[in-house]
Amino acid sequence: MPVHTASLELSTGGGSEIIDITGKVQETLEGTRLREGLVTVFVPGSTGGVITLEYEPGLVRDLGEAFE
Numbered sequence: 001m002p003v004h005t006a007s008l009e010l011s012t013g014g015g016s017e018i019i020d021i022t023g024k025v026q027e028t029l030e031g032t033r034l035r036e037g038l039v040t041v042f043v044p045g046s047t048g049g050v051i052t053l054e055y056e057p058g059l060v061r062d063l064g065e066a067f068e
Contacts, residue, residue, distance in 0.1 A: 001037075002033075002034060004032045006028045008024050008025070016067035016068060018063060018064060025039060025041065
């Protein structure tokens with residue numbers, strides 16, 4: 001089974017910033033010859049996190065307020 005590994009580096013302004021990385025992950029996948037399989041996304045640190053949600057302005061605002 002082929003495996004592809006890639007890293008994405010992001011800069012944030014701190015606080016409870018929410019960043020949509022969907023496009024960056026899609027671009028990374030398009031650069032491979034893989035057409036099916038699994039994608040694993042993780043943050044190697046204690047001050048960040050990864051969640052899946054519909055990136056809709058109201059939901060993003062509500063989530064940011066919940067973090068406060």
